[in-house]
Amino acid sequence: xxxxxxxxxxxxxxxxxxxxATAPAQHVIKYELRTFAxxxxxxxxxxxxxxxxxxAWNSLYPVGMSRISKEEASRIANWTERIPGxxxxxxxxxxxxxxxxxxxIRKALSPERYGPxxxxxxxxxxxxxxxxxxxxxxxxxxxxxVCNADTTPNVFQWNEDKQMMFPHFDxxxxxxxxxxxxxxxxxxxxxxxxxxKVRPSRLDD
Numbered sequence: 001x002x003x004x005x006x007x008x009x010x011x012x013x014x015x016x017x018x019x020x021a022t023a024p025a026q027h028v029i030k031y032e033l034r035t036f037a038x039x040x041x042x043x044x045x046x047x048x049x050x051x052x053x054x055x056a057w058n059s060l061y062p063v064g065m066s067r068i069s070k071e072e073a074s075r076i077a078n079w080t081e082r083i084p085g086x087x088x089x090x091x092x093x094x095x096x097x098x099x100x101x102x103x104x105i106r107k108a109l110s111p112e113r114y115g116p117x118x119x120x121x122x123x124x125x126x127x128x129x130x131x132x133x134x135x136x137x138x139x140x141x142x143x144x145x146v147c148n149a150d151t152t153p154n155v156f157q158w159n160e161d162k163q164m165m166f167p168h169f170d171x172x173x174x175x176x177x178x179x180x181x182x183x184x185x186x187x188x189x190x191x192x193x194x195x196x197k198v199r200p201s202r203l204d205d
Contacts, residue, residue, distance in 0.1 A: 024072040030177040038170040066188040084198040101137030
């Protein structure tokens with residue numbers, strides 16, 4: 001497991017420094033400047049759901065789980081299981097989980113097309129609270145927004161037609177190269193069906 005050491009401590013908050021070596025895909029990260037869409041501008045991801053919008057959203061995360069080596073698994077902050085019948089270990093980059101969650105919320109807004117959201121059995125021990133997938137996804141996105149805390153400034157500019165200072169969200173952001181991360185995931189894609197009901201061999205076996 002990766003060695004983590006506190007770098008900042010204030011009140012009850014302790015901040016840990018994760019080195020690039022702890023994240024298997026960290027070495028492929030590249031940064032690029034990207035301008036976000038103008039307020040009101042529509043993209044292929046906007047609008048009422050259609051076959052075209054579904055295809056656009058689904059194309060964002062065509063890969064599910066990934067395989068990493070034993071050495072890579074030994075360096076991540078949280079331990080993961082060995083893939084049954086394989087000498088690799090299973091992970092999923094959180095970016096794909098986040099996009100899945102955002103897409104799930106999008107679909108929940110259109111039950112006439114995708115059907116109503118349903119509760120599932122509890123996923124916690126000694127807790128009978130039904131699992132609400134949509135609610136889970138809202139919180140996952142909240143946690144990631146707070147975690148990443150994008151400090152890009154959105155600006156306000158005078159609009160003569162509206163006679164007001166109008167907000168502009170088409171700001172220039174420093175972004176990670178999405179395609180580079182997708183390429184890493186494709187190269188590490190878990191192709192065989194994931195047998196999550198089979199007891200795995202543990203990392204230290």
